[in-house]
Amino acid sequence: NAGVMQNPRHLVRRRGQEARLRCSPMKGHSHVYWYRQLPEEGLKFMVYLQKENIIDESGMPKERFSAEFPKEGPSILRIQQVVRGDSAAYFCASSRGGAGGNQPQHFGDGTRLSIL
Amino acid sequence: GENVEQHPSTLSVQEGDSAVIKCTYSDSASNYFPWYKQELGKGPQLIIDIRSNVGEKKDQRIAVTLNKTAKHFSLHITETQPEDSAVYFCAADGDYKLSFGAGTTVTVRA
Numbered sequence: 631n632a633g634v635m636q637n638p639r640h641l642v643r644r645r646g647q648e649a650r651l652r653c654s655p656m657k658g659h660s661h662v663y664w665y666r667q668l669p670e671e672g673l674k675f676m677v678y679l680q681k682e683n684i685i686d687e688s689g690m691p692k693e694r695f696s697a698e699f700p701k702e703g704p705s706i707l708r709i710q711q712v713v714r715g716d717s718a719a720y721f722c723a724s725s726r727g728g729a730g731g732n733q734p735q736h737f738g739d740g741t742r743l744s745i746l
Numbered sequence: 747g748e749n750v751e752q753h754p755s756t757l758s759v760q761e762g763d764s765a766v767i768k769c770t771y772s773d774s775a776s777n778y779f780p781w782y783k784q785e786l787g788k789g790p791q792l793i794i795d796i797r798s799n800v801g802e803k804k805d806q807r808i809a810v811t812l813n814k815t816a817k818h819f820s821l822h823i824t825e826t827q828p829e830d831s832a833v834y835f836c837a838a839d840g841d842y843k844l845s846f847g848a849g850t851t852v853t854v855r856a
Contacts, residue, residue: 634789636789661842663842663843663844665844665846670848670849671848671849672750672752672835672837672846672847672848672849673790673835673844673846674846675843675844675845678842678843685842686842686843688843689843721789721790723844725842732777732778732797732839732841732842733842734780734792734795735780735792735844736792737782737789737790737791737792738789739787739788739789740788740789
């Protein structure tokens with residue numbers, strides 16, 4: 631009974647390094663979403679992907695951030711040259727369908743990224 | 747874009763009493779409204795959702811109401827228990843992009 635799996639749970643990076651966050655969706659789900667949560671705030675949408683396609687990346691910063699969901703393997707959120715402001719909890723969600731379907735999104739337990 | 751406001755930010759209730767959390771949204775195109783419960787160190791857990799063609803939905807001690815005209819929706823928890831203590835988030839979705847409220851920290855006093 632595997633839900634959405636995210637790893638690592640905690641990630642510490644120094645300024646200027648790269649951070650790679652991984653997400654495996656629930657079984658049977660082919661739609662993945664990434665959200666960012668700052669302390670004591672709600673989650674903010676970053677990007678929506680289907681297998682091998684980025685559908686909507688309107689919530690993702692234009693520089694340093696990228697996401698992919700390859701045909702095989704987990705979805706990856708990549709942050710290059712991290713800065714202190716990137717410190718946050720990053721959550722991945724998955725659903726069966728996506729656009730036009732309002733399918734429930736189920737979340738993983740997140741990756742807590744800390745930048746030294 | 748969609749703007750979701752959530753009140754109150756904190757809520758303390760006596761065990762056995764009811765808790766009510768209210769949210770408003772701005773985009774009349776939104777048609778799906780989930781509620782999530784988040785415990786410390788965990789991800790948001792979907793607890794109930796409602797679609798725009800329904801005015802009310804109930805699941806055991808939890809109920810949601812939706813007023814599309816006024817663009818607000820509410821979560822009601824009855825007979826609260828200590829395990830209901832958590833942060834609760836409302837969200838609105840017009841297609842696939844969830845817009846979240848800022849959250850309500852609910853504390854149930856024994």
